[in-house]
Amino acid sequence: xxxxxxxxxxxxxxxxFLLLLVSTLLIVIPVGMIVxxxxxxxxxxxxxxxxxxxxxxxxxxxxIFPAIVGTIYLVLGAISFALPIGLLAAIYLSEYSKDNIxxxxxxxxxxxLAGVPSVVYGLFGLALFVVFFKLGASILSGSLxxxxxxxxxxxxxxxxxxESVPNSFREVSLSLGASKWQTIRHIVLPNAIPGILTGTIxxxxxxxxxxxxxxxxxxxxxxxxxxxxxxxxAMALPYxxxxxxxQVPNVDEKIRCGTALVLxxxxxxxxxxxxxxxxxxxxxxxx
Amino acid sequence: xxxxxxxxxxxxxxxxxxxxxxxxxxxxLFLLKEGLAVFKVETPFKFLFGKSWYPISEPPQLGILPLIxxxxxxxxxxxxxxxxxxxxxxxYIAEIAPAGLKExxxxxxxxxxxxxxxxxxxxxxxxxxxxxxxxxxxxxxxTALSGSIMLAFMATPTIVSIAEDALxxxxxxxxxxxxxxxxxxxxxxxxVMLPAASSGILAAVMLGIGRVIGETMAVMMIxxxxxxxxxxxxxxxxxxxxxxxxxxxxxxxxxxxYFALFAxxxxxFVISFAINVTADLILHRRKF
Numbered sequence: 361x362x363x364x365x366x367x368x369x370x371x372x373x374x375x376x377f378l379l380l381l382v383s384t385l386l387i388v389i390p391v392g393m394i395v396x397x398x399x400x401x402x403x404x405x406x407x408x409x410x411x412x413x414x415x416x417x418x419x420x421x422x423x424i425f426p427a428i429v430g431t432i433y434l435v436l437g438a439i440s441f442a443l444p445i446g447l448l449a450a451i452y453l454s455e456y457s458k459d460n461i462x463x464x465x466x467x468x469x470x471x472x473l474a475g476v477p478s479v480v481y482g483l484f485g486l487a488l489f490v491v492f493f494k495l496g497a498s499i500l501s502g503s504l505x506x507x508x509x510x511x512x513x514x515x516x517x518x519x520x521x522x523e524s525v526p527n528s529f530r531e532v533s534l535s536l537g538a539s540k541w542q543t544i545r546h547i548v549l550p551n552a553i554p555g556i557l558t559g560t561i562x563x564x565x566x567x568x569x570x571x572x573x574x575x576x577x578x579x580x581x582x583x584x585x586x587x588x589x590x591x592x593x594a595m596a597l598p599y600x601x602x603x604x605x606x607q608v609p610n611v612d613e614k615i616r617c618g619t620a621l622v623l624x625x626x627x628x629x630x631x632x633x634x635x636x637x638x639x640x641x642x643x644x645x646x647x
Numbered sequence: 648x649x650x651x652x653x654x655x656x657x658x659x660x661x662x663x664x665x666x667x668x669x670x671x672x673x674x675x676l677f678l679l680k681e682g683l684a685v686f687k688v689e690t691p692f693k694f695l696f697g698k699s700w701y702p703i704s705e706p707p708q709l710g711i712l713p714l715i716x717x718x719x720x721x722x723x724x725x726x727x728x729x730x731x732x733x734x735x736x737x738x739y740i741a742e743i744a745p746a747g748l749k750e751x752x753x754x755x756x757x758x759x760x761x762x763x764x765x766x767x768x769x770x771x772x773x774x775x776x777x778x779x780x781x782x783x784x785x786x787x788x789x790t791a792l793s794g795s796i797m798l799a800f801m802a803t804p805t806i807v808s809i810a811e812d813a814l815x816x817x818x819x820x821x822x823x824x825x826x827x828x829x830x831x832x833x834x835x836x837x838x839v840m841l842p843a844a845s846s847g848i849l850a851a852v853m854l855g856i857g858r859v860i861g862e863t864m865a866v867m868m869i870x871x872x873x874x875x876x877x878x879x880x881x882x883x884x885x886x887x888x889x890x891x892x893x894x895x896x897x898x899x900x901x902x903x904x905y906f907a908l909f910a911x912x913x914x915x916f917v918i919s920f921a922i923n924v925t926a927d928l929i930l931h932r933r934k935f
Contacts, residue, residue: 373833377743383735384744387803388755394762394770445663452664456657462665468927469667475854475923476674476916477861478764479888483895483912487677491900508670515667541653569763572863572888576895598765598864605769606868613773620766631761635754 405618414584430594437503438567446514454522474512478572485577500590502578510563521555554641565630571598682909700874702904717884724795733806741814760804768868789871791884802855813847850926857922863888
């Protein structure tokens with residue numbers, strides 16, 4: 361009887377599908393729970409003072425304003441370094457590169473840049489920018505390190521955006537006498553902007569959330585005043601969350617959850633914008 | 648004039664194109680530059696297989712075997728959990744889920760990939776660590792097991808998205824052929840789809856494991872950070888990544904400790920390089 365039950369292919373299918381559903385739920389439900397828990401416990405901490413005040417009493421009260429400002433500086437610095445290089449690299453791969461060994465090497469390097477552990481970026485930033493170029497632990501060192509880290513995201517998404525512009529667009533432009541660069545500048549790029557924007561925002565979100573690359577290149581444990589120049593150290597939200605959850609004893613859980621919520625909201629907000637741009641663009645696509 | 652301008656622009660584009668190669672080479676060179684100095688005081692064999700890591704004792708003992716074993720244990724645990732769940736989830740999304748649900752599930756997985764690791768580490772400390780402590784009656788919940796569970800969770804977005812792509816890229820007639828021969832949907836998935844996608848799924852698993860080995864913040868916050876050789880999954884461990892992150896702040900630039908931490912960086916770089924190159928070769932081997 362039992363053997364027959366197992367051999368019935370439809371019963372096997374039901375069992376298998378159930379297991380697949382369970383494994384999906386095992387991933388998706390905790391994701392939802394994490395967001396809900398952080399929001400639930402963090403919202404009571406959020407008020408104007410928390411967002412605009414400096415940390416007080418050894419970071420056990422007060423706000424997180426310097427950390428928010430530091431993260432914004434770092435993210436802007438990283439993107440102003442990574443976007444020009446990343447965009448040009450994407451143009452090279454999509455418009456100029458031939459199917460040769462150099463292209464293969466570039467693609468392999470991009471895959472590797474994306475796979476290097478974040479803490480190794482931290483070591484690299486320390487060795488190159490902080491020690492070798494003597495920039496010290498500063499916003500500049502941190503931004504450059506983060507910039508190199510998000511380069512693969514920007515290159516990959518921008519390249520996809522450029523390649524999705526139909527070839528007929530280029531051919532028409534070239535046949536009207538435009539040069540290759542004019543074609544790229546006036547025909548290909550404008551049509552790829554939504555995709556490039558999506559990649560840029562995803563890169564911003566990644567840079568805002570990473571901790572390990574900024575540990576030794578910029579992050580200050582406690583710095584009540586705002587940085588005055590790009591050669592100053594700065595506090596940053598992810599590092600601040602790490603510090604108050606593990607290094608400082610007896611921090612109120614409300615403050616820790618509030619900090620986690622601000623960081624999570626910042627990162628998810630950027631991802632949301634990227635998703636909306638992608639969605640709108642897909643609906644509007646003319647070809 | 649315009650010709651000169653375009654010439655310069657095209658050279659700039661080429662330069663930016665090869666920048667990625669340049670950066671990978673720079674990362675490796677600077678790790679070597681700072682890391683190889685440790686081998687003046689410690690032989691490579693003693694560094695890799697030395698059983699004690701006491702970097703600030705006099706003289707320092709720089710054996711990273713406990714850290715390697717810590718990383719391996721946590722990674723192995725994470726792989727055991729995340730591979731079946733991740734592949735199962737990919738099959739569910741690609742083959743079974745109705746169209747509306749599919750988008751929601753994919754958004755959920757993307758959401759997980761976007762959560763910063765320090766936030767996951769924090770939530771792990773608050774929820775998972777006490778849970779592990781109470782269920783297994785341990786003196787502390789900061790164990791390799793907690794780290795494995797959290798890392799398994801963090802590896803799933805990589806595994807799911809790449810395995811799902813592999814399933815999508817199988818030609819439709821494979822599936823239609825099997826169904827036309829009277830196979831059930833599950834028989835088709837199990838006997839036709841999964842074998843056909845096996846190389847892509849293998850790459851997905853490898854990249855997921857690469858993500859786990861390189862993960863730093865979450866693992867540092869919830870594995871307890873004890874640099875001793877682990878004898879079970881219920882004790883605190885310290886991984887390669889966590890050691891660098893936790894100790895570099897105190898290491899004096901130019902000291903043996905500093906060099907040793909860079910040498911650990913070399914080990915991590917070589918591991919991630921090997922994993923990524925192999926996975927890339929598997930993914931780009933044309934099959935159909």
